[in-house]
Amino acid sequence: MTGPAPARPRRAARAVPALLALLLAALGVLFGGAAPASAHAALLGSDPAQGTVVDTAPAQVTLTFSEKVGLSDASLQVLDPRGKRVDTGKPSNLSGTIYGIGVRPGLPKGTYTVTYQVVSADSHPVSGAFTFSIGAPSATSVSDAAPPTGGGIVGALYGFARYVSYAGFIVLIGGAAFVLACWQRGAGVRPVQRLVVSGWVALTSATLALLLLRGSYTGSGKVADIFDLSLMGQVLQTRTGAALISRLLLLAAAALFIAVLFGAYVRRDEEAEGAAGGAESDGADGADDRAAEKRDLTFGLALGGTVVAAGLAATWAMAEHASTGIQTGVAMPVDIVHLLAVAVWLGGLTTLLVSLCRDPSIESAAVRRFSRLAFGSVVAVTATGVYQAWRQLGSWSALTGTSYGQLLLVKVALVAGLVGIAWFSRRWTARLVDAPAGTAAKNGTAAKKERAGGKKRAAGAAKASGNVSGKTAGNASGNASGKTSANVAKVAKASGKTSEKAFATASGTSSGTSTGKPSDAASGKPSGTSSGKGSGRGGGARSERAAQLARQQAAVAATQARRDREADPVRSGLRRSVLAEAGVAVVLLAVTTVLTTTEPGRTEEAVKAATASASQRSGPLSLKMPFDTGGQDGKGTMEVTLDPARVGNNEMHIYVVRPGGKAFDVPEVEVALTLKAKSIGPLPITPDRIATGHWSASGVQIPMAGEWEIAVTVRTSDIDQTTVTKNAKIG
Numbered sequence: 001m002t003g004p005a006p007a008r009p010r011r012a013a014r015a016v017p018a019l020l021a022l023l024l025a026a027l028g029v030l031f032g033g034a035a036p037a038s039a040h041a042a043l044l045g046s047d048p049a050q051g052t053v054v055d056t057a058p059a060q061v062t063l064t065f066s067e068k069v070g071l072s073d074a075s076l077q078v079l080d081p082r083g084k085r086v087d088t089g090k091p092s093n094l095s096g097t098i099y100g101i102g103v104r105p106g107l108p109k110g111t112y113t114v115t116y117q118v119v120s121a122d123s124h125p126v127s128g129a130f131t132f133s134i135g136a137p138s139a140t141s142v143s144d145a146a147p148p149t150g151g152g153i154v155g156a157l158y159g160f161a162r163y164v165s166y167a168g169f170i171v172l173i174g175g176a177a178f179v180l181a182c183w184q185r186g187a188g189v190r191p192v193q194r195l196v197v198s199g200w201v202a203l204t205s206a207t208l209a210l211l212l213l214r215g216s217y218t219g220s221g222k223v224a225d226i227f228d229l230s231l232m233g234q235v236l237q238t239r240t241g242a243a244l245i246s247r248l249l250l251l252a253a254a255a256l257f258i259a260v261l262f263g264a265y266v267r268r269d270e271e272a273e274g275a276a277g278g279a280e281s282d283g284a285d286g287a288d289d290r291a292a293e294k295r296d297l298t299f300g301l302a303l304g305g306t307v308v309a310a311g312l313a314a315t316w317a318m319a320e321h322a323s324t325g326i327q328t329g330v331a332m333p334v335d336i337v338h339l340l341a342v343a344v345w346l347g348g349l350t351t352l353l354v355s356l357c358r359d360p361s362i363e364s365a366a367v368r369r370f371s372r373l374a375f376g377s378v379v380a381v382t383a384t385g386v387y388q389a390w391r392q393l394g395s396w397s398a399l400t401g402t403s404y405g406q407l408l409l410v411k412v413a414l415v416a417g418l419v420g421i422a423w424f425s426r427r428w429t430a431r432l433v434d435a436p437a438g439t440a441a442k443n444g445t446a447a448k449k450e451r452a453g454g455k456k457r458a459a460g461a462a463k464a465s466g467n468v469s470g471k472t473a474g475n476a477s478g479n480a481s482g483k484t485s486a487n488v489a490k491v492a493k494a495s496g497k498t499s500e501k502a503f504a505t506a507s508g509t510s511s512g513t514s515t516g517k518p519s520d521a522a523s524g525k526p527s528g529t530s531s532g533k534g535s536g537r538g539g540g541a542r543s544e545r546a547a548q549l550a551r552q553q554a555a556v557a558a559t560q561a562r563r564d565r566e567a568d569p570v571r572s573g574l575r576r577s578v579l580a581e582a583g584v585a586v587v588l589l590a591v592t593t594v595l596t597t598t599e600p601g602r603t604e605e606a607v608k609a610a611t612a613s614a615s616q617r618s619g620p621l622s623l624k625m626p627f628d629t630g631g632q633d634g635k636g637t638m639e640v641t642l643d644p645a646r647v648g649n650n651e652m653h654i655y656v657v658r659p660g661g662k663a664f665d666v667p668e669v670e671v672a673l674t675l676k677a678k679s680i681g682p683l684p685i686t687p688d689r690i691a692t693g694h695w696s697a698s699g700v701q702i703p704m705a706g707e708w709e710i711a712v713t714v715r716t717s718d719i720d721q722t723t724v725t726k727n728a729k730i731g
Contacts, residue, residue, distance in 0.1 A: 041120030042066045042603050044704055045647025048132035057107035057134050061114055062100040064647050064703050066603045067324050069099070069118035069126060070238060076101040081110045081140040098701050109135030113142040121324040123240040124597060125218040154226065158210065158217045163593045165206035170589070171199030172254065173309045173340065174347010176261060180302050181373055182348070183355070183366035188266040191358035195351060200258060204251050211235065211244045243319040250311045257305055265297055313339040320596060321392065331391060338384035345377035346585045353582050356575040364432045371429050378419060398601030407595045414588040421581045428574035606704065621645035623726050625712060631720030636664045638712055645730050647702050654687055654695040656714065663693030668715040675706045682711065702730050
C-alpha cells in the first residue's frame with residue numbers, strides 16, 4: 001500500500017492522551033468552582049433551636065446530627081453578640097449522634113451564635129452556624145454563616161487528588177488483571193508496562209497528596225496549613241488517616257507485584273517460548289517443567305494480586321460511604337466488589353486501547369477473553385450498584401428530589417451509554433475472531449523481530465566502532481568491512497527482510513576499495529585484497545553508514561507492518577469503538593468522584609423532614625393513655641407531655657390519675673421511645689417521682705424527627721403491671 005495510510009493509527013494513538021487531557025480539563029472546571037464539599041452528616045436539630053428565644057441562659061448547647069461525627073477542641077463554639085467565646089470545656093458526645101458543649105452561667109440577654117465544624121463518619125467536613133437569643137434578640141457582630149470547609153484552593157486540590165487516586169487504582173488493577181487473565185504476552189509489551197506503572201505512580205502520588213491536604217481540608221482550608229505537622233499528627237489518628245497509611249503500605253506490596261510481573265514473569269515467558277522452539281533438542285520433559293513453573297508463577301501472581309487489590313479497595317470502603325449508615329456489615333464487602341469490578345472493566349478497557357494503538361499484534365483470543373471478563377464485571381457493577389443506590393437513597397422520591405439522586409441518574413445514563421458502545425465493540429470482536437489467524441501472528445512476529453533488530457543494531461554498531469578504533473589504518477578498513485557486513489546481515493535476518501541485493505550493497509559500501517567477495521564479508525572475514533588506504537576515521541564512518549542502512553531497513557519493515565494492520569478494517573473499527581468507550585469512562589469517573597462528595601439522598605430527605613416538622617410544630621406534645629394492670633384498683637389514665645417535642649433536648653412529664661380524676665400514687669413508671677422507620681431505639685427513660693401521681697424526666701434527647709412509638713410501663717402493685725403504647729410525630 002502507498003499513501004498516508006500509516007498516519008491513521010498514529011493519529012488514533014495521539015488521540016488517547018489528547019482526549020484524556022481534554023476531559024481532565026473539564027474535570028478541573030468541575031472542581032475549579034471551589035465550592036464546599038457536600039457533607040454526608042447533617043444537622044437535624046439543636047437545643048436551643050435555631051432562632052428561638054429562651055427565658056434563661058442554658059447550661060449547655062446540644063446539636064443532633066444525622067450520623068456520628070468527629071470532634072476537635074474547636075469544633076463547637078458559642079459566641080456572644082460581640083464575637084467573644086462564652087463556651088466552657090471541650091465538646092463531647094452526649095449520646096448517639098447528640099453532641100454538646102457547656103456555656104458560662106449567668107449570660108446576659110442578647111443574641112448568641114453557635115458555630116460547628118466537624119468531620120462526618122464518612123470523612124467529609126461539615127460546618128455551619130445558627131443563632132438563639134436569651135430574653136430578647138439583639139444586634140450581633142457575628143455572621144450567622146460559618147466559614148465553609150472543604151472549599152477554596154485546598155478543596156479543589158483535594159478533589160482533584162481524589163479523582164487521580166480513583167483513576168490510578170483503576171489503571172493499576174485493571175491493567176494487571178488484563179495481562180494475567182487475558183494477554184499474558186502483554187507483560188513484555190513496553191506500552192502496557194508503562195501504563196500499569198503509571199497507574200501505580202498516580203495512585204501513590206495522589207495518596208501522599210491526600211495525606212498532606214487532609215488536615216487543612218477538614219480545618220482552616222488554608223494553603224499554609226498543608227505542611228503543618230501538628231495537623232498531620234491529628235489526621236493520622238483518624239480513620240481516614242489510617243486508611244491512607246494502609247493504602248501506602250499496600251502500594252509497597254503492589255510495587256513488588258509489578259516488579260515480578262514485568263520482570264521474572266516476562267523472563268519465564270521468554271524461556272517458555274524458547275523451550276517451545278527448541279523442544280526437539282531439550283526434550284518434552286524440560287518444556288513441560290518450564291510450562292508448569294510458569295503456571296505456578298501465574299497462579300501466585302493472581303492470588304497475591306487479588307489480595308493486594310482487595311486491600312486497596314478496602315481503604316476506600318472503610319473510610320467512606322460504606323462505613324456509615326445502615327447495613328455496614330454488608331455494605332463494605334459490596335463496596336469492595338464494586339470497586340474491583342469497575343477497575344477490571346474500565347482499567348482493562350484502557351489497557352486494550354493502548355494495546356490496539358501501540359501493539360496491534362494482540363491476538364484475537366486475548367480480545368475475546370477480555371470481552372467475557374468485561375461482561376462479568378458489568379454484571380457485578382450493576383448488582384452492587386443497585387444495592388448501593390437503594391442504601392443511599394431509601395425512596396423513589398429521593399432519586400429525583402435530591403442532588404445525590406440526580407447525579408446518580410447522570411451516572412446511570414453514562415453507564416448505559418458505555419454499555420451501548422460496548423455492544424458495538426463486541427460485534428467487532430466477533431468479526432475479529434473470524435478474521436484469518438495468520439495476521440495477528442505475522443504482526444506479532446514482526447514486532448518481536450523489530451525489537452530484536454533494534455538490540456542487535458545497537459550491539460553491532462558499538463562492536464564495529466570499537467574494533468575500528470583499536471586497529472591500524474591499514475587493517476581498520478578490512479576489519480570494519482567484515483564485521484559491519486556481518487552485523488547488517490544479522491539485522492536483515494532479525495527484521496524478516498533479508499535481501500541479497502541490499503546486503504551486497506552494504507558490503508560494497510563498507511569495504512571501500514575491497515576486492516573480496518560478498519560471501520567473505522557475510523562470513524565476517526576481512527576482504528582479501530584490501531588496499532589499506534583507509535584510516536580509522538574512514539572505517540568508523542563506513543560502519544556508521546552500515547548501521548544507518550540497517551536502521552532504514554528496520555524502519556521500512558515497521559512501516560510495512562503498520563500498513564498491514566491498518567489494512568484490517570476490523571481492528572480499526574474495534575480501536576475506534578474502544579476509544580469511544582474510554583472517553584465515556586473518563587467522564588463517568590469524574591461524575592462518580594463528585595457523587596462521593598455529595599450528601600446522600602437519605603440524609604437530605606431526613607433534614608427536609610426535620611425542617612418541615614419544626615416549622616409545623618404548634619406546641620408541646622400531650623398524649624392520654626388509659627391503662628388496666630388487671631389487678632384490684634389497677635385501672636387509670638396517664639397523660640404524657642413532651643416539651644417542646646422536637647429534635648434535641650426535651651422535658652417529659654407523666655401524670656397518673658384514677659378513673660375519677662384523683663391522683664394515682666403508683667410505685668413505678670418507665671418509658672421507652674422507638675423510631676421503627678430508622679431502626680432507632682428503644683431508648684429507655686426512667687422518670688423521677690415528683691409528687692403523688694406526678695413523674696418527670698429532664699434532658700430527654702430526641703435524635704431524629706419522625707413517627708415515634710411511646711411505650712409507657714406502669715406498675716400498680718408488686719405483681720400487677722402493663723405497658724401501653726401510642727404513636728406520635730416528634731421533631
